[in-house]
Amino acid sequence: MDRDRRVRIYDAHSWTGICLGIVLFVVCFSGSLAMFEHEIMSWEDPARRIAPTERAVPVQPLMDAFIGEVDDLADITFVGVTYPSVTEPYYAGQVNVRVDDAVEFRRRKWDPNTGALLPERGDGLSTWLLDFHRDLMWPAAFGGRTIGRGFVCILGIVMMLSIITGILTHRKILKEFFQFRLTKSVRVKWKDAHNFLGVWTLPFSVVMAFTGAWLGVVALMLPATGVLVFKGDSEQVINAIQGPPIERSGISGLMIDLDDIARRPHSDSGELPVSVFVNHWGDQNAEYTINYAPDTELMYYEQEKISAISGAPLPLTGLDAPSPETRVLAAISPLHYGTYGGVALKFMYFLLGIGLSAMVALGNMVWIERRANSSEGKNSPRFYDRLSKLTVGACLGIVVGSVTIFYADAFYVGEEAARITRIGTTYFGAWFAVIAYAFLAKNNYQTTRRLMALVGFGILGLPVVSAIQAGALPWQIFQSGHVAAPLVDLALLILGFACLLIAGKLPRNRGSARNKRESTPQDDVSAATPAT
Amino acid sequence: MLKWMILSVIVLFIGWSTWRKPRLTSSIIWALTATVLGTAGLLLVSPTEFKPTILWMALATPLIWAGLMFWCFWDSRQWRPALGLITITLLGVAAVAVVPPPGA
Numbered sequence: 001m002d003r004d005r006r007v008r009i010y011d012a013h014s015w016t017g018i019c020l021g022i023v024l025f026v027v028c029f030s031g032s033l034a035m036f037e038h039e040i041m042s043w044e045d046p047a048r049r050i051a052p053t054e055r056a057v058p059v060q061p062l063m064d065a066f067i068g069e070v071d072d073l074a075d076i077t078f079v080g081v082t083y084p085s086v087t088e089p090y091y092a093g094q095v096n097v098r099v100d101d102a103v104e105f106r107r108r109k110w111d112p113n114t115g116a117l118l119p120e121r122g123d124g125l126s127t128w129l130l131d132f133h134r135d136l137m138w139p140a141a142f143g144g145r146t147i148g149r150g151f152v153c154i155l156g157i158v159m160m161l162s163i164i165t166g167i168l169t170h171r172k173i174l175k176e177f178f179q180f181r182l183t184k185s186v187r188v189k190w191k192d193a194h195n196f197l198g199v200w201t202l203p204f205s206v207v208m209a210f211t212g213a214w215l216g217v218v219a220l221m222l223p224a225t226g227v228l229v230f231k232g233d234s235e236q237v238i239n240a241i242q243g244p245p246i247e248r249s250g251i252s253g254l255m256i257d258l259d260d261i262a263r264r265p266h267s268d269s270g271e272l273p274v275s276v277f278v279n280h281w282g283d284q285n286a287e288y289t290i291n292y293a294p295d296t297e298l299m300y301y302e303q304e305k306i307s308a309i310s311g312a313p314l315p316l317t318g319l320d321a322p323s324p325e326t327r328v329l330a331a332i333s334p335l336h337y338g339t340y341g342g343v344a345l346k347f348m349y350f351l352l353g354i355g356l357s358a359m360v361a362l363g364n365m366v367w368i369e370r371r372a373n374s375s376e377g378k379n380s381p382r383f384y385d386r387l388s389k390l391t392v393g394a395c396l397g398i399v400v401g402s403v404t405i406f407y408a409d410a411f412y413v414g415e416e417a418a419r420i421t422r423i424g425t426t427y428f429g430a431w432f433a434v435i436a437y438a439f440l441a442k443n444n445y446q447t448t449r450r451l452m453a454l455v456g457f458g459i460l461g462l463p464v465v466s467a468i469q470a471g472a473l474p475w476q477i478f479q480s481g482h483v484a485a486p487l488v489d490l491a492l493l494i495l496g497f498a499c500l501l502i503a504g505k506l507p508r509n510r511g512s513a514r515n516k517r518e519s520t521p522q523d524d525v526s527a528a529t530p531a532t
Numbered sequence: 533m534l535k536w537m538i539l540s541v542i543v544l545f546i547g548w549s550t551w552r553k554p555r556l557t558s559s560i561i562w563a564l565t566a567t568v569l570g571t572a573g574l575l576l577v578s579p580t581e582f583k584p585t586i587l588w589m590a591l592a593t594p595l596i597w598a599g600l601m602f603w604c605f606w607d608s609r610q611w612r613p614a615l616g617l618i619t620i621t622l623l624g625v626a627a628v629a630v631v632p633p634p635g636a
Binding site: 224231 | 586587588601634
């Protein structure tokens with residue numbers, strides 16, 4: 001590769017990082033937490049810490065009563081029932097009802113041991129963690145969630161560009177697999193850490209960038225394609241993909257009991273259903289789409305569709321119909337959220353996600369360090385100092401904010417509908433407070449150490465809060481048979497100690513004079529800059 | 533009137549920025565327009581069945597988009613990617629304007 005091309009590609013790599021690095025960090029870090037949405041759901045609400053039962057009460061009467069609240073069955077657009085599982089050990093029902101021109105989402109949860117309705121809880125911690133990653137909780141005043149999702153999609157594309165340019169920029173990529181010069185200056189250590197994390201997380205980064213970009217593309221491109229291909233009618237795209245919808249017959253029919261469906265094994269794998277979607281509840285044309293755990297397949301569910309009246313198998317249509325393209329599409333979400341290999345895989349995803357976030361932050365810090373402490377920088381030292389503080393404050397601020405909302409959710413008092421707003425204000429409040437602290441503090445290294453220690457202590461306090469709220473210690477809950485919440489507690493303990501350990505190892509200042517002498521300009525530019 | 537004025541300002545800005553910084557503008561703007569309009573045009577003129585084509589196209593979109601952005605920095609001539617992407621965009625616009633929607 002000629003020098004000019006290498007310079008261009010290096011510039012593209014570094015400028016995309018410096019312009020969008022902080023936002024990329026936010027998306028990568030929030031994604032690492034978003035994976036545990038279902039586990040955190042049980043953790044955040046002590047009422048959901050239910051031990052699994054062999055003798056669950058029937059769900060059919062519960063759903064009948066729930067559906068009975070709707071005046072006209074024709075207004076129901078969707079019914080879903082989720083059977084108890086390890087992570088969500090309760091019945092969950094959802095009914096979507098058309099009210100005027102809008103669709104209202106109604107949800108209920110029941111204790112499978114008693115059939116008692118679990119207390120209604122507004123969207124909170126788990127919802128925030130997932131949705132902030134998916135669409136940055138983009139406010140409706142600025143275009144709503146679709147815009148946010150589109151923005152995250154663009155970040156995925158930028159990440160793909162960064163990966164391609166990063167691979168081409170680093171000529172000694174095999175060497176970087178094992179290069180970590182701990183005795184050199186801070187800048188060299190950061191650069192080595194950036195490269196080391198980059199090459200070790202490379203396959204993961206590629207998968208995350210592609211699947212993340214694709215998940216956003218659906219929100220962004222499908223309406224755009226509808227407008228372009230179908231001359232403004234985006235509904236036509238959905239019809240062309242999903243096929244014409246089956247209409248209600250208007251004749252009521254007696255549906256197969258939902259508890260019988262719960263005992264209906266998959267025709268191939270023998271797995272029992274995880275959940276069931278009901279189309280046209282109570283109608284002669286009612287259908288059950290039964291979702292099974294996908295065994296070892298790379299998909300969210302294996303599905304079977306039957307008539308809800310006769311039980312006769314029906315063909316899967318639209319995106320559910322088996323074909324090479326739908327099979328590939330079905331793999332994208334599980335690949336992105338790591339749902340195909342149990343809790344161990346999720347932890348591996350979490351570590352890789354944190355590694356990816358750290359790589360992005362370190363890339364920015366290397367860029368700033370090089371310019372702040374060499375003739376390469378065209379701006380004043382004050383400018384680079386502020387940029388450095390912004391990077392430290394914004395990156396660690398999102399970490400502190402994420403820990404803070406665990407407490408905000410646990411100690412929330414007020415209307416359930418306003419819970420998510422409180423979570424949001426706490427999140428941004430903590431984030432901005434950390435950014436302000438980073439700007440006020442003189443020593444960036446000390447700031448990082450202190451904030452990391454704060455995060456560590458903050459995380460270690462969470463299992464205590466959880467035990468106080470539940471009125472039982474984690475191992476007592478575990479012994480009762482509930483797994484998800486104690487697992488989150490254990491993970492938090494490990495994570496808290498890990499953060500304290502890292503805080504203890506972080507440098508207090510820029511490094512000794514001896515280290516500075518040992519680092520040469522070649523150390524910094526050897527692999528990452530254009531050949532001279 | 534206001535809508536047209538805003539649109540004119542945007543068009544003028546894109547034109548000016550393309551003239552000043554063809555590589556950067558191509559990677560930020562023309563790569564996106566070429567991806568959206570190019571895939572829409574391809575969908576319209578493709579003789580294959582609509583459903584699998586749009587799904588494969590949707591799968592390929594992030595790769596196409598990132599690939600076109602990368603081309604802007606890879607090519608040694610700064611105007612080649614710019615002109616290439618503008619051409620793809622215009623071809624896409626022509627296909628969208630001329631070809632009837634599938635099933636029409």
